[in-house]
Amino acid sequence: MTSLPPSVPVFPVLPLPAQFVAGAWSPKSPPAGMTAWGTELVVVSTKTGHVERVLARGRLEVLAQEGSHVFFGQLPGNEETVIYEVSITGGPVRRIGTADSLTPSPNGDFLADQSDSTTDLVVRDIATGTTASIGLRVLAPHIVDPVLKSLPWVSPGDYFAALIVSNASGPDVSELVVVEARPHRPLVVVRTKRFSASMTWDFISRSAKPSTVLGGWVPSSGNGPPGPRVVQVTLSGRGVSIRAVGTLPASCSDGEGGVDAIDPSGQHVLCSSNPFDIVRFLQGRYRIARSISGNSLVITTATW
Helix, strand or coil: CCCCCCCCCCCCCCCCCCEEEEEEECCCCCCCCCCCCEEEEEEEECCCCCEEEEEEEEEEEEEEEECCEEEEEECCCCCCCEEEEEECCCCCCEEEEECCCCEECCCCCEEEEECCCCCEEEEEECCCCCEEEEEHHHHCCCCCCEEEEECCEECCCCEEEEEEEECCCCCCCEEEEEEECCCCCCCEEEEEEEECCCEEEEEEEECCCCCEEEEEEEECCCCCCCCCEEEEEEEECCEEEEEEEEECCHHHCCCCCEEEEECCCCCEEEEECCCEEEEEEECCEEEEEEEECCCCCEEEEEEC
16 A cells, blocks of 8 residues: 555645536437537536536537637547637637647647557647657556556646556556657657556646646555545656645545546546535645536536
8 A cells, every 4th residue: 555645735725716617518408329528618607507608519528728728629420539729718719630639738839649549649839730759658668558547737838747557457557757848859758657556546637836746546445535635746856756635525536426627726626426516625625615516517528
């Protein structure tokens, strides 16, 4: 069992955000057979759960939000997913290109995506349109049948962290690989951290604090509180260190619902519930700040 330091506050208390964006549809008339894609891209109030504005319509999925820019994927029939960008305030939708997934860098210079579910990561220079790629087997040569689980950028945006897990049967081992992305240069691995099977990662997300990412993991033994543990993962020249932040409520566990989004400050988490809980870090622990039920929305993917 991996031991972590006691939970400690790692950030000042911030007010609850006013809104988040989500891919959603009404349960009154869900599309036939649709379980993972929404029919609208919406801005939702964290106070009421009501839709404040609709940004786009169609069979779509939220991918990321950076500042006022929202990136989403749209699947036209059986074709490859098309990536679009739109302002959170509304307005014209801009086509970015095709990809299976997408993560924009905080500095706005790059888009990272997984071009194939098992082989390559691709980083696109937004200004020039040029790309650089690297294979998952190159990133994690010790992982059998490697699969990408998360791909957050490390603030301010010249590095990203690829969380790679094994798709093969056996121990649930994983690796966190930090990769440097520079204009007109190949992608370079700068740091690798292997994790034992005692840490089953639920998510890795971008952090507002430089040189860190936020992670959520569940002990494979199943002992302790039911929700995922949130940790701050610091990437320094001396290696990778982990500091515990707190444990999420049961509504954020896979058995109850799951984590839909966590904001970069680490203070607020959106968890699937009936239909969702907004969780806030307060007085050294995560607590449910607001539960919104009886709402017509069904959240498929979301981000602050």
